[in-house]
Amino acid sequence: MRYLYAPAFFFGFIGLALYLVGEGVSLLCLPALLPLTILLAFLAERFWPYRAGWNESHGDGARDLAHALANETLNALGIAAIPLMALWMPHFALWPVDWPLALQLLAALLIADLGVTLVHYASHRSALLWRLHAVHHSVTRMYGFNGLMKHPLHQTLEALGGTLPLLLLGVPVEVAALLAFAIAIQLLLQHSNVDMRIGVLRHVFAWAPLHRLHHLKYGTAGDVNFALFFSFWDRLLGTALYLPDYELAEDDLGIGDRPDYPVAYLDQLREPFRQHDTAHPPAVLPPELRRALVE
Template sequence: MRSLYAPVFFFGFIGGAVVLVSAGLPGWLPVLLLAAIALSQASEVLLPYRPAWNHGQGDGLRDTAHALINETLNVLSVAAIPLVATWLPSAHLWPGDWPLGLQLLLAIIFADVGITLVHYASHRWPLLWRLHAVHHSVKRMYGFNGLMKHPLHQLLEALGGTLPLLLCGLPQEVAVLLAFSIAIQLLLQHSNVDMRIGPLRHVFAWAPLHRLHHLKYGTTGDVNFALFFSGWDRLLGTALHLPHYPLADDDLGIGDRPDYPVAYLQQLAEPFRNEPNVHPAAPLPLVLRLALVEQT
């Protein structure tokens, strides 16, 4: 179960989405996404990576608000594609005669490059980090909070990932599948399931890699930026795998912002505060320091 969970979840739900859209039934995709969220939550109860992460920290309603708002914005963005296409110049390069599954794969690859680069820049540029910090404020990881982002940062990632595709003439049905696939991947990246991905870590940026990106110890978490494919991090020189370091219950968050706001509206406003309260950086635990030395 631990070895099969990630590939079955990923290919099962995305494959199911392709079948639905191919059959002219895109209206069933929200139902399929709800099923994915339910399976993710049930699996976290049955096979937890950290049992303590299954217990809420006053973040349940907040994460639900983030997910509802952000997914609604995704739906509206996809629905607006025909309108955008009327004034956006298109090179008409999109291979619309390919099978739908191959078109989706192509869209995922190109979107992954743009989203990964925006993500990377968000850890380098202070203004972008202020927006992205909302996502990093989580102190536990479970699938549903993969959908927790500041709407403005989500917009920037969406532009980075999809604008080149739209300029190439991305069809609306492929855009729908791309948005669905990103939601599925976020559920897997932030999952609290004790999944074992083995050699697949060289291909897919699933939870065992992405958890390290949420470490709260200064720049230690400036690794594993990729959304879908971990190969981009090897090209960026930011890949990290610590097979012998099990994360502790309190390893996550923003080390110098332990008091980061928890409520939804406060999180929306936090990036625009003039003087955030910065605390001393969280000290790197000895066990983690030794694991990092061993890896290098």
């Protein structure tokens, strides 16, 4: 199951979504599927945890639920607004509407993923963007639900980076809805606490064994594996990292020089706009991780 989990979860749910939409079922079926995906993700984390301690609440459950509800609402509003935006926003009607729905979704995934990846990459280079993005990096454990733990302003910037090219091309609302559903599935896999084995699929998909390294709290050690869907973008950026022999400790995650980062939802919304006069020393890189990075 550790080898089958990620591909079965990804292709199973996205394949089901493609089938339902292709058969003319209402797009409302997609958000209706999300509770099932979350339930199965949580069950898998209980049966095959990567770190047992990450299954225990760090006082973050209600906060993560608030982030998820706010950000998924933004996603839903964005999808609902596509027909309205098409009326006033210039677009070039270049979208290949005659392609099979699965190929249209694949094209949308590639285009959106490149845009999101570049915004993500810039968010680790720009101090202003980092202040917004730091909300997501403040997590001290990884489990499926905290993939949506993002400041809504940063969520909006990433969404614009990923969807603006699609809107200019004239993407249909059905493809946009499938894309949003696929993103939710991918976030569950990226931040999963399942001890999954992905083997050679790591060369294509940016699932948890790669993305956990992005959340390392040790300075710039986590400036790797920026891609949302496809790990080959990181190879092109020179930011790909895979450490098969390093087992993350339960306290390896977070922002090493901000151990005081606020935990509560409203405090996290305000945090990017606060000024801090005190600095904390960066977290010390563990010897085992230092050796793994050198090797």
